Amino acid sequence: MQTFLQLLFAGLALGAIYALVALGFVVIYRSSQVFNFAHGEFLMFGTFLMTTFLAVGLWWWVALVLAMLATGLLGVGVERAILRPMIGRPVFVTIIMTIFIGLVLRVAVITFWGVGERGMPTPWRTDGGIRLLDAPMLFNALWALVFAGVMLVGFYLLFQRSKLGVAMRATATDQEVALGLGIPVGRVFAVSWLIAGILAALAGIFLGMFPRSVNINMSFVALAAFPAVLIGGLESPLGAVIAGLSLGVLQLLTQGYVNPMLGSFGQNFHQVLPFVLMIGFLVVRPYGLFGTREVERV
Numbered sequence: 210m211q212t213f214l215q216l217l218f219a220g221l222a223l224g225a226i227y228a229l230v231a232l233g234f235v236v237i238y239r240s241s242q243v244f245n246f247a248h249g250e251f252l253m254f255g256t257f258l259m260t261t262f263l264a265v266g267l268w269w270w271v272a273l274v275l276a277m278l279a280t281g282l283l284g285v286g287v288e289r290a291i292l293r294p295m296i297g298r299p300v301f302v303t304i305i306m307t308i309f310i311g312l313v314l315r316v317a318v319i320t321f322w323g324v325g326e327r328g329m330p331t332p333w334r335t336d337g338g339i340r341l342l343d344a345p346m347l348f349n350a351l352w353a354l355v356f357a358g359v360m361l362v363g364f365y366l367l368f369q370r371s372k373l374g375v376a377m378r379a380t381a382t383d384q385e386v387a388l389g390l391g392i393p394v395g396r397v398f399a400v401s402w403l404i405a406g407i408l409a410a411l412a413g414i415f416l417g418m419f420p421r422s423v424n425i426n427m428s429f430v431a432l433a434a435f436p437a438v439l440i441g442g443l444e445s446p447l448g449a450v451i452a453g454l455s456l457g458v459l460q461l462l463t464q465g466y467v468n469p470m471l472g473s474f475g476q477n478f479h480q481v482l483p484f485v486l487m488i489g490f491l492v493v494r495p496y497g498l499f500g501t502r503e504v505e506r507v
Contacts, residue, residue, distance in 0.1 A: 214344030216465045217458060222350035222415075224457020225357035229412035230434035231441065231449035232364065233405035239381040239444050240401035243292065243303050247311030248409055249431030250318070255280035255410025256423045257318055260327045269332040277410045284406030285399045293395065311428075318425060326424045329417040353415040360411060361450055364404065368446065373400060381444065433480075436487035442497030452498065456483045 230252065237245045245251075255276050262272035287310055295303045333348040340346070368374040379387040380397045388394050409431075416430055417423040437456050441448025464479035471478055490497060 211344045212465065213462075214342055215346075216461045218341065218344065218346040218350055220458035220461035221454060222353040222457070223461060224454035225354050226412045226416050226430070226453075227434040227437050227457050228450045228453030229357055229360065229408045230431055231437040231453045232361070232446055233408040233412075234431075234434075234438045235441075235443065235446050235449045236364075236401050236405050236408075239446075240377055241292075241384075241398050242300065243307065245405065246304065246307040247287075247314060248405065249428030250311040250314035251280055251284060251406050252409040252413035252416075252431060253318055253423075253425060253428040254283065254314055255406070256329070256413035256417050256427055257322045257327065259410070259414050259417075260329060260423060261322075263330055269330070273411075273414060276414065277407045280410035281403040281406035284402035284409075288398055288402040293398070315425065315428065324425055326422045329414070329421050329423050331418050331421065349415070349418050353418075356411060356415065360408065364408075364446065373397075377401065433483070436483035439487050440490050440497055442499040445497065445499035448497055448499030456486070459483075459486075 230248065233248055233251075234245060237243055237248075258279055259272055259276040262275055263269065267275070291306060291310060292303060295306060331349065333352070339348075339351065368377060376387070376392045376397050377400070379390065379392055380394050384394055387397075412430070413423070413427055416427060434453060434456075437449060437452040440456070441450070441452030460479045460482060463482050468476065468478050
């Protein structure tokens with residue numbers, strides 16, 4: 210039972226990071242129907258920027274806030290300068306532009322920070338923790354859950370209880386109608402990219418705290434979180450959160466219990482499992498758990 214709870218807590222922490230990444234994808238897609246393939250590079254940029262802020266002596270909490278804001282503002286700048294002029298073009302053009310942006314960001318990170326690993330200090334002991342139900346829970350996992358929970362609740366309140374949230378939901382439903390009603394659609398796009406950048410930076414920073422180091426391969430965590438986006442539903446923030454948490458738990462439980470049962474075949478099977486589930490959902494329920502089925506009248 211103790212092993213199960215330990216894997217459960219670690220899975221929830223990993224799932225919280227997946228949920229933050231998946232929510233960033235969904236926020237942009239809902240507002241602009243754009244799938245941001247540069248999201249992993251935003252995550253990597255925010256994480257490396259955090260290490261620089263810490264290296265110059267800033268307090269950890271100040272560095273965290275500045276890294277999140279800087280990554281969010283980078284997203285706003287990319288949307289305004291590069292993607293806004295693409296409005297009205299075919300969707301595949303915008304998708305190719307996000308891939309190009311991701312490549313440029315990767316080159317920029319390598320140019321400024323190099324390809325080696327960089328340390329990621331934490332304001333708490335990495336080997337310290339608390340005991341819940343007689344099972345250990347590391348501070349890294351605990352704080353990942355706390356920060357992710359605060360961000361997710363904050364996003365819910367913004368999305369459901371504010372005028373900006375109403376504007377975001379109206380824009381997601383129909384951009385032309387929202388524009389006709391006087392909603393500043395361009396501002397909604399900018400805010401969506403700001404939120405996505407902030408979420409990406411936070412996810413990357415907490416991901417880097419588990420090994421206490423970061424490298425340029427961190428951008429691939431966006432690929433690992435990709436199944437959560439499709440399983441939860443491309444247009445459902447709630448679905449992204451639930452699917453992200455569930456996949457994190459399933460991955461860790463699979464690693465602990467299923468992989469050893471499969472022998473040599475089970476080596477790293479837990480990393481493949483989310484994609485197997487994603488393919489199953491695409492076959493059975495392509496719009497995801499909480500997505501909306503599209504119905505067209507002919």
